[in-house]
Amino acid sequence: MAANPAAVRNQAPANRARARPVPPGKTKPPPTLWRRLYDRYGTAAGMMLALLAIVVGYLGRDSRRLFAEQGLGYALGIVGSLLILTLLLYPLRKRIKLLKVLGPVKNWFRVHMMLGVIGPIAILYHSNFALGSINSTAALLSMLLVAGSGLVGRFLYAKVHKGLYGRKTNLKELLAGVKLSTAETGGAAQFVPDLMKMVAEYDRQVLKPPTGILDSMTLPLRLMVKTRTGYRRIVARVAEQLDEQAALSPVVRQHRDRLFALTKAFVKEHLKRVRRVAAFAAYDRLFSLWHKVHLPFFYLLIVTAIVHVIAVHVYSI
Ligand code: HEM
Incomplete structure (x- = not known):
């Protein structure tokens, strides 16, 4: 695939938070230190x-009247x-x-x-x-x-x-957040021809609703393994394809590491979101049960x- 130098130069960092203007007077006051400590460590x-x-009560049960x-x-x-x-x-x-x-x-x-x-x-x-x-x-x-x-x-x-x-x-809301779009790769997708196909294949495999209770209970663990192996497989292929492109184009060669980092960040974030959606289906079912x-x-x-x-x-x- 021919490299487009302008596209290579104009890569936007994947998943960069878009700056949203905050309407005046609408900002929430930051939580107090106590509130943050409570939120973070309260439950633990x-x-x-x-x-x-419980432990003290149990150990002292014979010495108490x-x-x-x-x-x-x-x-x-x-x-x-x-x-x-x-x-x-x-x-x-x-x-x-x-x-x-x-x-x-x-x-x-x-x-x-x-x-x-x-x-x-x-x-x-x-x-x-x-x-x-x-x-x-x-x-x-x-x-x-x-x-x-x-x-x-x-x-x-x-x-x-x-x-x-x-x-x-809700599932609809979560699914909206995992729609595959090349824009999210910051343009890097055009230098990795198989990227979207591989990611879509992973999505297809993972986004199957759980079939029963046992399936729902084991799904979060299986998803963890699937996401890790899926990520490694996709990233290895991305590296291969970028090397192939770099051999053909000096511009890609020059930006190879940045493109690799962008693509890796995109794959990681996308797989994380898809895993969350898939796990949600399992947890939702377990919760209603x-x-x-x-x-x-x-x-x-x-x-x-x-x-x-x-x-x-x-x-x-
Ligand atoms: C003797 C102790 C407890 C009793 C008698 C009790 C009783 C109940 C009852 C009657 C419900 C409503 C179920 C429903 O709406 O269908 C409920 C819901 C719930 N309880 Fe408890 N509970 C106890 C302890 C706990 C503890 C220790 C926790 C967690 C730390 C907990 C977490 C929850 C949660 C997460 C819900 C569901 C909330 C929701 O769906 O809105 N409960 N419990």
Whole structure:
């Protein structure tokens, strides 16, 4: 292919952010340092604290005089149950318009997740990290099942929403972001004849919707492998073709490294976006499945907790 010197010189860096004029008075104030620290490390710090409370509680279970039926142990049972009841304000706030007075849904979601961890920890201390009668064991295990399922849900939720508190991402929107265009290569595509064909072939292979649950569960991992091998294969071919072009044209030879860098950046970004779209389809499916499983776990908790309270107070078992 003949090299066009002007095209070679005018390469634009791939995926350069286009400067958008910001309307006056529309800029958001930058987040405070605390806000940034909270956003970045809040979840990890909270999880570490929760884990610490569980480990310390478990290791000290024999040296503590904590009894579920009296004193602090009993109080912790009540506190934990109340916290778990309070976290239900999130699904209620989400569904019932009248509860708008309680404030934004996203705040209640945050509260839901915090209480979903703190409440069960209070109950673990109430039980002193031991299994008791059948009814208390059933209530404890159901609670752990719901809380554990909540953690899985949180992971999946973040994968299908714009951030943890953003709106749900949609496939159409994501697909629009992966439309193949030679313009995104900064013009470098014209010196690598096979580039768009190879990338389109990768897209075709990867953008197949998952066929079942197992397929959805393994897809993110398989995508990681496919993206890495796909990237290596395409980039190796790009290098070959650029070398062929460089042998024919002194201009390409002069700009060979820059063209290679541009093309690599384009391939990397495009594959990353396509992988995100493909993984989204899998996570979306898993998340809707998770909803179907989480709710019965929750009903089980309600039933076992009611049975537990009645059994303990009426029959003392
Ligand atoms: C005993 C503890 C918990 C109970 C009783 C509980 C209960 C619930 C209920 C009833 C729902 C609504 C389900 C629906 O709308 O279909 C829900 C949703 C959810 N919970 Fe929990 N949960 C608990 C703990 C947790 C924890 C620890 C987390 C994560 C840290 C969590 C994360 C979530 C998420 C991500 C959703 C879905 C939100 C949505 O789709 O809007 N939950 N939970």
